[in-house]
Amino acid sequence: MNIQESNSRLLITSGDSLILFDFNSRKNQSVKVPPPELPPNLTKGQMEVLNKQDRTINSLSVSRDGQYIAVSTENKQVIIYDRELNIKKNFIVNRTTSKLVFSNTGDILVADRTGDVFLYKFNDEKNEPVLLLGHLSMILDVALSECGKYIVTCDRDEKIRVSHFPNTYNIISYCLGHEEFVTTVKIVQNILISASGDGTVRLWNYLKGEQLNVINTNQHVNNADLLEHFSKEMDKEKVDVTALPITDMQICSHSDCLFVAVSLFNYNGIQIYKVKTDTHEWSHHQTIQPVEIPHKFYLSSNLYIFNNNKLISYKYVNCSYQIDPCTQMEDFYKKFDYILKLTDNNFITVLYKRKFDNVQEYLERKKLRLETSK
Incomplete structure (x- = not known):
C-alpha cells in the first residue's frame, strides 16, 4: 500500500488498484493497472514474464505540480496517469522497480532492485532509459x-x-x-x-x-x-x-x-x-x-492510519494530533474496503x-x- 496527498487529493494504492479521493468535490474513483504494452521483438520467455498477472503496485509518485501520477508494478510496468486517471504512458522497464519519483521537470526516475537508477524522459516516445547511477x-x-x-x-x-x-x-x-x-x-x-x-x-x-x-x-x-x-x-x-x-x-x-x-x-x-x-x-x-497495530499511515496537516478493518483520521488541533470522526473518510473506506486489502x-x-x-x-x-x- 502507498499513500500520498497532493492538492487536496488523497491517492492510495492497494494491490493492482489506484484510488483517488478529492476532499473538495468529495468525489472518488479507482482504476486497475492495465495489461502491459509489450515492445516488439520479445522472446517467448520475455513475453511470459511481462504478461504475468502480478500487477501489484509497489511505488507511487506525484509530479511537483500535481498534474501527473506515476505507479510501478511487480511485473515491471510503469504507468503515468493525468489528474483524471487517464493513462498517458504505459511502458515496460528492464528490472523490477524498488522506487520511482518525478524530477522537478516532470521526468521519471526509476530505481530498481539491482541497485541502478534510470531516467525516463516524459516526452520520449521510445522510452529509452538513461543510466544515472548505481549502487552495489x-x-x-x-x-x-x-x-x-x-x-x-x-x-x-x-x-x-x-x-x-x-x-x-x-x-x-x-x-x-x-x-x-x-x-x-x-x-x-x-x-x-x-x-x-x-x-x-x-x-x-x-x-x-x-x-x-x-x-x-x-x-x-x-x-x-x-x-x-x-x-x-x-x-x-x-x-x-x-x-x-x-x-x-x-x-x-x-x-x-x-x-x-x-x-x-x-x-x-x-x-x-x-x-x-x-x-x-x-x-x-x-x-x-490505536487499538490495532498500524499497517500504513500518512502524515500531513492530518494523520491517516490504516489498520486491519478501518481508516482512522486525526486532525492537528491545539498543538497535537487528535482523532477526527470524519464521515467523508469513513464513507470512503466503506466504499473501497474490498480493495484496501492489507498485506x-x-x-x-x-x-x-x-x-x-x-x-x-x-x-x-x-x-x-x-x-x-x-
Whole structure:
C-alpha cells in the first residue's frame, strides 16, 4: 500500500488498484493497472514474464505540480496517469522497480532492485532509459532536493549517497552512520532526514555528509518484550537484531519546526517527534496508539492510519494530533474496503543480512575427499 496527498487529493494504492479521493468535490474513483504494452521483438520467455498477472503496485509518485501520477508494478510496468486517471504512458522497464519519483521537470526516475537508477524522459516516445547511477546493493529510496540540483539514494548496505543531478557521476558526499539498511530518505527545508532498520532517525547536512542529530526511536517504546521476541525470531535466521526497525517515516512541516512520524515493526503506535529547523534539536512530541497495530499511515496537516478493518483520521488541533470522526473518510473506506486489502508487514525482515558459516561444510567435504582418495 502507498499513500500520498497532493492538492487536496488523497491517492492510495492497494494491490493492482489506484484510488483517488478529492476532499473538495468529495468525489472518488479507482482504476486497475492495465495489461502491459509489450515492445516488439520479445522472446517467448520475455513475453511470459511481462504478461504475468502480478500487477501489484509497489511505488507511487506525484509530479511537483500535481498534474501527473506515476505507479510501478511487480511485473515491471510503469504507468503515468493525468489528474483524471487517464493513462498517458504505459511502458515496460528492464528490472523490477524498488522506487520511482518525478524530477522537478516532470521526468521519471526509476530505481530498481539491482541497485541502478534510470531516467525516463516524459516526452520520449521510445522510452529509452538513461543510466544515472548505481549502487552495489538494492536501492530502497530516492529523494530529490527542492532545488532539483541534487539526488539522494539509500540502500540495503546502510549507505546514503548524495550526487549532483543530472550529472550524477559527480558525487557530493556520503552520509554514513546507520548500522542497518536505510529504508527512507526525505529532504525538507534543506535537511536530509533518514530512517533505518537500526531504529534511528538521523538528520544530515547532506552537502557536507555531516550528521546533525540522531533520534533513537526504541527509547520511546514502552514494551521491552517486543524487541526480545523479535530478536529471538530473527536469531533463528542467524540475524543479530538490536533494535525494532523503522517500517515507515513521514514528515510534515510546521512553521519553524518539523514533525517526524515513524512506525516500528509490530509496535502498536505512531511516534511523532518535533524537530527545530534552526538548531536541529528534537523532542518526543506524541505517540498515537490505536487499538490495532498500524499497517500504513500518512502524515500531513492530518494523520491517516490504516489498520486491519478501518481508516482512522486525526486532525492537528491545539498543538497535537487528535482523532477526527470524519464521515467523508469513513464513507470512503466503506466504499473501497474490498480493495484496501492489507498485506503482510513482514517485508522488512528480508532486508536483514543473513550470516552463513560454510567453513564446517567445507571441512566435511575436504575430509570426505581425503578419505575417498586413499
